Amino acid sequence: MLGRIVFNSIFSSGMRRLVGIVGLCSIGFSIVIPLKAGDRKILMEKVPEMRPSNLVVLVNRPHIRGGNYFLGIYDLKRDEADQDLRRFKLWEEWSFDLNIHNELVRCSYEEPLRIKRDSKFIYVRRLNPGGTVTSANREDHLVWWAACYPKLAGMDPQNFHEKALKMGFTTELIESQEILNR
Numbered sequence: 001m002l003g004r005i006v007f008n009s010i011f012s013s014g015m016r017r018l019v020g021i022v023g024l025c026s027i028g029f030s031i032v033i034p035l036k037a038g039d040r041k042i043l044m045e046k047v048p049e050m051r052p053s054n055l056v057v058l059v060n061r062p063h064i065r066g067g068n069y070f071l072g073i074y075d076l077k078r079d080e081a082d083q084d085l086r087r088f089k090l091w092e093e094w095s096f097d098l099n100i101h102n103e104l105v106r107c108s109y110e111e112p113l114r115i116k117r118d119s120k121f122i123y124v125r126r127l128n129p130g131g132t133v134t135s136a137n138r139e140d141h142l143v144w145w146a147a148c149y150p151k152l153a154g155m156d157p158q159n160f161h162e163k164a165l166k167m168g169f170t171t172e173l174i175e176s177q178e179i180l181n182r
Contacts, residue, residue, distance in 0.1 A: 047098050055091055056153045058142045067095025071139070073146045073153065084108040086147040107148035109168055114140050117182065124178040130164020130171035133157050137175060 052074045059071035070093040079085035084107050092099040106113045116123045125140050129148075133141050138157070145160065146153035152160070164171050 044096060044098070047093055051091065051093075052089075056146060056150070058146055058154050059139075063094055065094070065096065069094055071142070073143065076147060076150065079104075082106075088147055090143065103143070105144050105147045107144075109170075112144060112148075112169075112173070114144050116140075120182060122180040122182055124180065126173070126176045128171060128173040128175050129167075129169045130161045131173065131175070 048070075051072070055072040055074040057070070057072050059069060061069055063069040070091070072091040072093075073088050074091060076086060076088040079087060085104055086107060087102070087104045090101045090103050092101065101116065103117075104115050112127045112129050114123075114125045114127060116125065125137075127137070127140055127144055129141070129144065133156075141157035141160075142154075145155070145157050152163075161171055
């Protein structure tokens with residue numbers, strides 16, 4: 001009982017929700033299959049044909065290392081326990097590599113966020129929908145808008161200030177990032 005009182009006094013209800021979300025986000029696994037250079041090239045040429053049918057394109061542009069960079073979202077689902085959470089898969093493709101990530105976003109007005117992870121860290125990014133979009137946060141905004149408002153997927157979030165205000169967002173939230181070890 002004392003542990004629960006201490007936990008409740010230390011963590012706000014928002015932080016407890018965040019800890020729960022991060023716990024859910026850390027579930028997953030990866031399979032790594034070593035390939036010879038020639039086999040990898042042949043496989044990467046076939047990747048565009050393997051894209052899921054429900055993939056929604058967010059970015060498709062030339063990449064500085066050659067080929068194209070392609071970013072898409074698919075398998076978007078609303079969380080049953082928390083209606084503000086959206087779970088999805090993010091398809092990140094280059095001519096030389098493919099990454100598929102399980103991610104989630106919170107679509108709330110008070111604490112909109114994106115939770116992203118890589119092999120070492122979990123990134124909790126608090127966003128400001130309708131706020132300033134820069135090269136540093138563009139992907140976060142693209143992904144957040146696509147997951148929370150699928151009809152706006154792939155559109156430039158730089159142009160969403162007025163739309164966000166009409167939807168009830170303040171557009172004045174402070175953006176931040178928290179990095180957690182996996």
